[in-house]
Amino acid sequence: MSVSRCTARGTVLAVRALTALLVLAPLTACAGASGRTAPSPTFSYPPLASPPAPPDYTTRIRVADYAGLRLDEAYRKAREQGFRYGSHDATEKDERPRPTGWAVCFQTPAAGAYAQSAPMRSSEADALDFAAVPFGQPCPPADGRPIGYPALPDVVGKTSRQAYTALGAIGIRDIRPSPARPEDDLPDVAEKHEKWRVCRQTPAAGQEIDNPHYQIVRLDLVYPGSSCPPEPGAVAGGDSGSGQDTDVDTDIDVDGPDVHLHRPGICHRKWWC
Known part of the structure; x- marks a missing residue:
């Protein structure tokens, strides 16, 4: 009986040793000659795509006619069309235009031409140049020329x-x-x-x-149908520009409505003195 028990115990120990050996065998196989573990696997990814190019919003459009507009109004319309803008004096004086007090006479590019437009007036947009004069002044015959001011017409005798x-x-x-x-x-x-x-x-x-x-x-x-009164200082029945003195009868009633007398140094009709 003792021999059988010893044999059985040896068998059990042998089985346990074999099991431990089977468990440790894979771990030993993974170790290298230096005793380090194998490196972990690496993964590769495809390269990132380049960002798309921004859309091209620039376009060529027909330039409007800005002549006659107040300068600030011309600026607003140019900005709405996507143009950059600037201004200068249309006369030879070379003054600095004020947006609220000047008006457009000429423009470059001319009305009807095509120019490059871009949002937010970026550097890709063309610039409009306005030649202006102070509001109410006539425009010169050409950009940079003096203004030919008009003379007053003769309206005496007209209605x-x-x-x-x-x-x-x-x-x-x-x-x-x-x-x-x-x-x-x-x-x-x-x-x-x-x-x-x-x-x-x-x-x-x-x-x-x-x-x-x-x-x-x-x-x-x-009033219609009435005659004009004489010029201030005029002499009744004579030429007020002759420079000659006229004898006047001082006994005449100068308060009459149709009497217009003048004597040197005396004004008889206070309303024209």
């Missing part, structure tokens, strides 16, 4: 309506009418005295003006 039309044609806007006779009641509204007649104008006809927009023209008017 108020005809005078307003002739003065407005050269850019005059500040016209100030007044009655030539103090006893006349001139309507405040221009349409109500359009048939009145011009007796005098100030400044006189033919005078050159610097800027029609700021020029004041005064008109002395008489």
